[in-house]
Amino acid sequence: MAQLQLFAKLKEIVGDANYHDVPDQMARFLEEPRGLYTKGAQCAVTPTTVEMVQKVMQFAYQNEISVVPQGGNTGLVGGQVPAMGNEIVLSLVKMKQVRDVDPSTNVMTLEAGVTVLDAQKHAEEANRLFPLSLGSEGTCQIGGILSTNAGGTAVLAYGNSRDLCMGVEAVLADGRIYNGLSKLRKDNTGYDLKDLLVGAEGTLGIITAASLKMFPRPRTFETALLNIASPQVGVDIFELVRERAGNRLTSFELLPTIGMDLQLKHNLINRDPRATETPTGWHILLELSLFEGDHDGALLAILEDLFEREWVADASLCNSVADRQLMWLMRENYAECQKREAQAIKHDISVAIRDIPTLIEQVDAVAEEILPGIRSIAFGHMGDGNIHYDFLAPIDFEGDLREIAPAIHDATYEILAKLNGSISAEHGIGQLKRDLLAQKKDPTALDMMKSIKLALDPKNILNPGKVVSP
Ligand SMILES: Cc1cc2nc3c(=O)[nH]c(=O)nc-3n(C[C@H](O)[C@H](O)[C@H](O)COP(=O)(O)OP(=O)(O)OC[C@H]3O[C@@H](n4cnc5c(N)ncnc54)[C@H](O)[C@@H]3O)c2cc1C
Known part of the structure; x- marks a missing residue:
């Protein structure tokens, strides 16, 4: 009864339209993209003003109820959904001014x-x-x-x-x-x-x-997909393009060819974006942004140099808005094509750019030892040293890849540590990497993080069970 009265008070604070506790209404606040976390919540609230958020937090603080802040609910580490099951989800979805x-x-x-x-x-x-x-x-x-x-x-x-x-x-x-x-x-x-x-x-x-x-705003973009022999060639190309194009170089993505094969197989793209005369196992998707005063053809001039050095086997240069859209659609589909193909093991990691070839060579070798035939898909923001290092189950694999995952994770993180890399490049820690962070982060850094958490959230009501526990 007391509990009911308590939450009636919260409903009064935010108003009926911003209070959700019916299972049907709650699902969108509780289901996350990877389907890894399935805890419930007391309710979800959708405040419309900062003052309303303030009142919700005053209520939560007084009553020591935990709150999970939520944005678009696209996070990939379970930070935006409850870790305990008795929290309030506070979604900012209505604060759009x-x-x-x-x-x-x-x-x-x-x-x-x-x-x-x-x-x-x-x-x-x-x-x-x-x-x-x-x-x-x-x-x-x-x-x-x-x-x-x-x-x-x-x-x-x-x-x-x-x-x-x-x-x-x-x-x-x-x-x-x-x-x-x-x-x-x-x-x-x-x-x-x-x-x-x-x-x-x-x-x-x-x-x-x-x-x-x-x-x-850039005046135009010049975009190309290069066929290259190996990640090491990608690093060499990156250094040269960076030197020649400076900040005009906006994107430099490493893509293994298997991702495009899978997208064609699963009809995620309607034509092959690759130059097909000289196929290779690896590709670079690179884009320059050109501004007023810049000359068109900057990328073509760089490509000529790359061909002369024999660093690029073939290339597909975008000639239209549609070509560019296809390239970026193909890039964004690298996660979706895995979902459609088979069970996957995923990592979001970073190393110094020059260490990417070593990382890929060593992790691929050890993964193959653990599960022969496992399919490596190491792709992502090469220019930032950030690789989404994924593995797909071997063709015709009938087991449960989750049983293999711990061995692959351990091996990957061990190699990563030797290369002084990061266990989370861009997706964060959330629930997924909380325990890993406790193992891998420098103890002094962890202590500092816990002290800050305790100072700003002494009752540990803001997103408990995520990142660090004080
Ligand atoms: C298809 C796809 C592609 C993606 N590509 C990338 C990518 O290229 N790079 C990348 O970095 N990430 C990527 N992500 C991950 C994800 O989109 C990002 O982490 C994004 O920043 C999360 O934003 P969100 O609004 O959905 O936050 P949510 O998922 O709702 O929340 C994420 C975290 O932020 C907290 N939070 C949310 N809003 C607030 C707030 N207002 N105040 C305090 N805390 C808050 C939550 O508690 C949670 O811990 C991708 C995800 C998908 C599904």
Whole structure:
């Protein structure tokens, strides 16, 4: 009875339309993309203003009820869904106000529930670019990408979400509002609190709005898919293109050819984007952004050099918007084609770019020893040193790949440690890598993280069971 009265009070705070506890309504807040976590929740709330978020947190703090902040629910490590089953899910989906778009300072201030796609459109309406771009951009939200410090395909030129953020407004565990929205490019007034909240995965505060950087819009893009012999050639090409194109180089993605074979097999693309005369096992998808004053044909000139050096066996250069769309669709389909093909084991890891060939050579070899015939799909943001290192079950495999997964994970993380890499390049820690973080992170760094968590969330009510336990 007391419990019922308690939650009736919460319903009163947010209003009937923003309170959800019927199983049918709850499913969308509880099911996550990988289907790994299935805990329930007391209820979900969808506040519409920062003041409403504040009241929910005051309620939660007083009653010591845990809160799971949720954005677009596209996270891949289970951070946005309950870890215990008795939490309140607080979704920012209704906080979509555009507070300000200011082309003179190149800053826009958006509420946390605005999707990345809409953020791109708001910038475009002001003839500016918001450069963050990722496969989930139609659904993931500003609060979510900041809380995970998401990367995407343009990190090379513009940095990750942290680099695109100038300040945040957030509600703390006890309901206080931190107003750190800023348009200042210089502000050395003590600890960088924005950078604490960015990447905290909802464990230190609830981001309700952010001021974000905008950039000049490129006049055009030049995009090509290169056929290359090995990841080592990819590294050599990266160094040369980076030197020649500087910040015009926006994307540099490593793609094994198996991913395109699978996409054709499962009808995810309607034509082969590869140059097919000289097939190779590996590809680079690279893109230059050209601005007013830049000459067309910059990529072609670089390609001529690459052919002369015999680093590229063949290449497919985009000649139309449709060609470019196909290339990026193909790139984004690398996760989906695995889902359609077979059971998979996944890693999101990073190393120094020069170590990528060693990483792939060593991890592939050990995986083959563990399960002969296992199919490696090591792809991703090579220019950032970030590889989505996945494995598919062998053809005709009839076992359960989850039984093999621990051995593959251990071997991969052992090699990664020797290369001083990171166990999570861009997806974060969430529930999936919480225990791994405790094993792999430097103990002093872990202690510092726990102290910060305890100071900002002494009752441990913000997203418990994620990232670190105080
Ligand atoms: C098809 C696909 C492609 C993807 N591609 C990429 C990629 O290229 N690069 C990349 O980095 N990620 C990628 N992701 C992962 C995911 O989209 C990102 O992690 C994204 O940043 C999550 O945003 P979201 O709004 O969906 O947040 P959610 O999934 O809802 O939440 C993610 C985390 O942030 C917290 N959180 C959410 N909103 C707030 C808030 N307002 N305040 C405080 N905490 C909050 C949650 O508690 C959770 O811990 C991809 C995912 C999919 C499904």
